[in-house]
Amino acid sequence: MQKEHPQKLLFVINPVSGGKGKEDWEQFIREYFREHTHQMEFFLLTGADDSVSILHHVETIKPDKVVAVGGDGTVKLVAELLKGSAYTLGVLPAGSANGMAKEMGLPLDRTEALEVILYGEQKAIDVIAINEQEICIHLADMGLNAMLVKYFDESPGRGMWGYGRxxxxxxxxxxxxxxxxxxxxxxxxxRAYMIVLANARMYGTGVTINPKGDLQDGKFEIVIVRSLNFLAILKVLTSKGKFPDEHIEVHSISDLKLKTRHKAYFQVDGEYRGRLKEVHARIVPHCLNVMLPKTGDV
Structure with missing residues (x-):
């Protein structure tokens, strides 16, 4: 039995993540903490000035940990607010892909994930600053995948059929x-079909794009996909393997100014950002405190 130290926890819940209702996640959390002495506060995302409201809650409550309950978008939203501060991010994976949670080695089982939030190890991870406007925790890219993100967001059908189209x-x-x-x-x-700015190793689908990825090494990688035929693309997108070595080129760097001849599709952590001709990216070492499994737990 682990010794209990009362903690103040703010749960930021995305009510639509993974198709689950907000009552399910809040009820589960309350039930889990029924016999604990921790103080809990809840904030449900509405899509209207969420960042301002979350910051107000954080400054008022001054929690020990702010827990993002949702998918990659929810994690990114909370991380943007906590970067460079003394506050600690916890993640309760509740999305459909949970790419960032997988990259951090977090369990997808919600009870085990709560155990990590309470009893895991706090570590400071790197992020990539993108155009001095936002951070990338996971992967940003220009080209094929960003185009796919845009098309999937616009698709009338979701699931595998929508993805396939x-x-x-x-x-x-x-x-x-x-x-x-x-x-x-x-x-x-x-000349490339895709240029990836990779802080992490793999996409949420399980495809490895950057075997060198390390969230704590003070570097990020640019992965240049120089050639990829139709069958190779289809194989990569429909499997959990990795991009063929003969098609990619990888460089470990800390600062990048990317300029293209024509505008190209660009996305950050799964969120489409439009067609751009210039991107400035730089590593920001150890600027986000995150609860991770203790060494040896995964």
Whole structure:
């Protein structure tokens, strides 16, 4: 039995994550803490000035931990508010993919995830600052995958059918990007189908794009997908393998100025950001405190 130290916890709940209702998650959390001495507060996302409201709650309550209950979008929303502060982020995976939770080695079982939030190990992870406007915890990219994110967001059908239609539309409309990449390691000129800014290793689908990914190494990788035929793309998108080594080029860097000849699709942590010609990215080391499993627990 672990010794109990009363903690003040603020749960930020996305009521639609993973198709689950808000009553299910709040009820489960309350039931779990029934015999604990911790203080709980709840905030339900509404989509209207959520960031301002969450900050108000954080400043008023001054919690020991702020727990994002949702998918990657919810985790990113809370992380944006906590970066560079002394507050600690906890994650209760409640989305459909939970790519960030998987990358951090967090259990997807909700009881086990709550155990990590209470008794895990606090660690400071890196993030990538994108255009000095937002952070990327996981993966940002320009090209094919960003196009797929856009098409899937616009798709009238969800699930595998919606994803399949989006993949076919992406393959039909794919374009080569002509880019200049100015990094702290030198300048690179490339033609590519996709350029990934990778703090992490894999997408939420399980596809490994950056085997070198490490959230605490003070670096991020640019992964340049220079060539990929139709069958290779289809295999990668429908499996949990990794991009073939012969099709990619990887560089570990800390700063990047990316310029393209024509505007290209761009996404950050699964959120489409439009068509851009320039992106500035830089690593921000150890700026986000996160509750992770203790070494040896996973």
């Amino acid at each position: 989006s993949v076919l539309k992406m393959l039909w409309n794919k374009r080569v990007i002509r880019a200049q990449l100015q990094t702290d390691q030198g300048t690179i000129n490339r």
